Amino acid sequence: MPAVSKGDGMRGLAVFISDIRNCKSKEAEIKRINKELANIRSKFKGDKALDGYSKKKYVCKLLFIFLLGHDIDFGHMEAVNLLSSNRYTEKQIGYLFISVLVNSNSELIRLINNAIKNDLASRNPTFMGLALHCIANVGSREMAEAFAGEIPKILVAGDTMDSVKQSAALCLLRLYRTSPDLVPMGDWTSRVVHLLNDQHLGVVTAATSLITTLAQKNPEEFKTSVSLAVSRLSRIVTSASTDLQDYTYYFVPAPWLSVKLLRLLQCYPPPEDPAVRGRLTECLETILNKAQEPPKSKKVQHSNAKNAVLFEAISLIIHHDSEPNLLVRACNQLGQFLQHRETNLRYLALESMCTLASSEFSHEAVKTHIETVINALKTERDVSVRQRAVDLLYAMCDRSNAQQIVAEMLNYLETADYSIREEIVLKVAILAEKYAVDYTWYVDTILNLIRIAGDYVSEEVWYRVIQIVINRDDVQGYAAKTVFEALQAPACHENLVKVGGYILGEFGNLIAGDPRSSPLIQFNLLHSKFHLCSVPTRALLLSTYIKFVNLFPEIKTTIQDVLRSDSQLKNADVELQQRAVEYLRLSTIASTDILATVLEEMPPFPERESSILAKLKKKKGPGTVTDLEEIKKERSSDMNGSAEPASVNASVVSTPSPSADLLGLGAAPVTNSAPPPSSSGSLLVDVFSDSASAVAPLAPGSDDNFASPDLASSEVVSEEPADTVHDADELFHKFVCKNNGVLFENQLLQIGLKSEFRQNLGRMFIFYGNKTSTQFLNFTPTVICSDDLQSSLNLQTKPVDPTVDGGAQVQQVVNIECVSDFMEAPILNIQFRYGGTFQNLSVKLPITLNKFFQPTEMSSQDFFQRWKQLSNPKQEVQNIFKAKHPMDAEITKAKIIGFGSALLEEVDPNPANFVGAGIIHTKTTQIGCLLRLEPNLQAQMYRLTLRTSKEAVSQRLCELLSEQF
């Protein structure tokens, strides 16, 4: 390494920097910089060839100016020149400049790559190091393309210096992260694993990082790393605190390396080889033992480093979940931290314990800390620690302690931070339901929830309490009595009015015998809240009133008077007005019998996963909580059958629709996958009806889906939105033979499509409907084509408005041009913020090759002539498959026509077969296609044959069409 002492050389740079530092104002600084830039420019342009030293100096100045925040648009060439210098200092500055200011100038990239290549081949470790650093810092795809094959060789070569190996490992890691496809796996992988045995701990650290990342994607390939990692770990943890010299940090031997090795082991299940396994257990025990030993240093760095290793060891113990002894020891260790004076340790202990609670071996041990955790909830000053305590209480909850935990959470809720209230509400609601032995306790708990934190009780929570009360007749009377009492509070939350209104409407008769809660008193109590409530709640109350008419004929006239009042009949809100008018009519003309049928008690709800659980999962995102929940659910076999583990994903979609459904009033005949419209007027425009006036005005549904005589008793079962349980791929295939329909739907968003195609052009209208009453913000749909697809499919979209109001719908047009035949489908990615959460979803956009079909009619003779012309084996693709749908000839015909080809009648000698013909239009070519579908009713099989002039097209069309039958 050339010796350049401090302060030597580049005096000009020192002067310039001190000038800048002495500048009194921003203006002075800019002036000084401009002067310098002019100077450098003239030097670079001057006739006199600059020597390396001057070049280096000026490039340095440019770099400094850039780092101060100014744009630099020249000097790149001089920097590249410096790369080929043999002087370390010059080369180094060149690389620094390029790392910081790389641009995509292709000419320059070529020169840079060339210089890097020379340095990599130079065998000078310093130069190689610089080159590797540069590749890692830039990390672009071009760099990966040029060097991803080269670096593994350097990494495993026997004569490579340690420092270079280290850089090479990290450089490769970086390239693998940016372009995994460009890093070839090969025999080097087995040799890389042996770097774990290297003498140089720096190399081991770098290699561990690399292997961990690679092993996540290719576990088989790196399986041998397990035993090597265990033996390396064992050597570290048993070493004396000074053995590892530089790698000892405050008397802890190689803490970061230990953490990395433990992390690597978490990519694999417990080792099968008993010797390795024994050694690992020994290691983990040593780590746990060391945590108990008196500290070797009073410095906090010592204990922090030790604890970092300890926490990672505990993660591994939990990951393996196989050694009861270790799990319990881990739990006890964490228990000590729960009362530690360091907040960081308390936080981490709570977090780790949360995962321990899900192991059957340590669940009981975790439970012993319940008092400490409850105490943390009360005394912790840090909200993130309290949040962890809530999580842990939730995780450790079971039948034995549910009452205590729920009570504590309710207590805490009164003072809890606003940011976590909604989550606590959900957790309380779930626990109360899951562990309810006595449903009166459940009802009390939920009503308490509404009383304490009504604003944070989401719709899911109060839907759920109603579902449960309706399904369990042992609790109905109690529920009616309790809500009646709760409603007597002078100020009660609107959610309570909703629950109260609903329950009294159904079960008010159960408490009507008591003179203190006579029908009239019940009605007056509810009606006293009426005027303070929002429109949806008032609508719900009106339904309660009509139910009262049936339950309590004696107050019919009172109710009719209310319905008849101007404030109802002439209400400005169309929904309320309509309810009032129709209920009034219903109560007047219908006989008692009809009334009794129409307004019968609600049938039980079909059992399904608690929608609250779905909501909590969504809130938490796909992460630890979900997994935990899954595990817990598997283990807890009872739980009143509220959840079917198998349908977890499905049920996320099938949350009950808004309030009207609960009342059974929104039961419009549900024909397709459209959700039952809600009564609150937030209807989505039906984009997929086939009629010409596809874009219908808002909320036409209210008229006809509302209160036709037999509706109120019609089963809610029919509303179980089974159709909305979408399998993305299945839906995608539905669109192969049709152009309009609903592409995607969940609780928040509905995506509808309308599309038309002509020859090689097409246009698709995408309709995004906001199903909630809250705005979507930053709403950004993007259509993504893979590189391959981009060249063959031209898509143009216009951006849409980033805010979508509640209940509103926005439309996006995609113009499509098919340039050549293609295989994949573009992806539609949608991102938006809903409430506080960020939503991100992707669906395949059904633009498939067959959309560019033009049907061709031809005679039998023509058909077979062409059929024979396309007899080259590459032109034919055949698929024999089992029928997935009933084998109906008419449906099959419709599908073939929908697929885009002409359906040729009386062509095939066997009338049971179907044949079709058409031309695929792309911008570049036209491809004739013939198809033949032979059903075998007996075997319930089909044989599909496609002949086209292009192999890939035959293949793709065959794939697409096979999915249809």
Place this chain on the structure above:
Amino acid sequence: MIKFFLMVNKQGQTRLSRYYEHVEINKRTVLEAEVIKNCLSRSKDECSFVEYKDFKLVYRQYAALFIVVGIDQTENEMAVYELIHNFVEVLDKYFSRVSEFGLMYHKILQEILKTCCCTDLFLRQFFQPYFCYI
């Protein structure tokens, strides 16, 4: 893995940032502002780990200077927390008085650029644990 590394002063100005995942420049500003707000608003007796969106922030304060590291779920918080200290110790060894980073800012750059030889050591030893960690 580590997603980004920030050095910020008490006024909330970013002094040094390094990203290990591609983030657009204009998004960085927004991200940094939010991250800084999240950390600066916390008191000393609150813990050094903050959940932020889908990742975690680990931060440490040295006088007027905050060092904030963004990590994902797979990272060990305590190890990163201590890594920051290691980093600062190395900085401290090379350039005295790291705490007054406001003044140091130009000086560090100057050192990096002027005494090139130092840069190698600088990268090797000062960034070594740091690079090893990404």
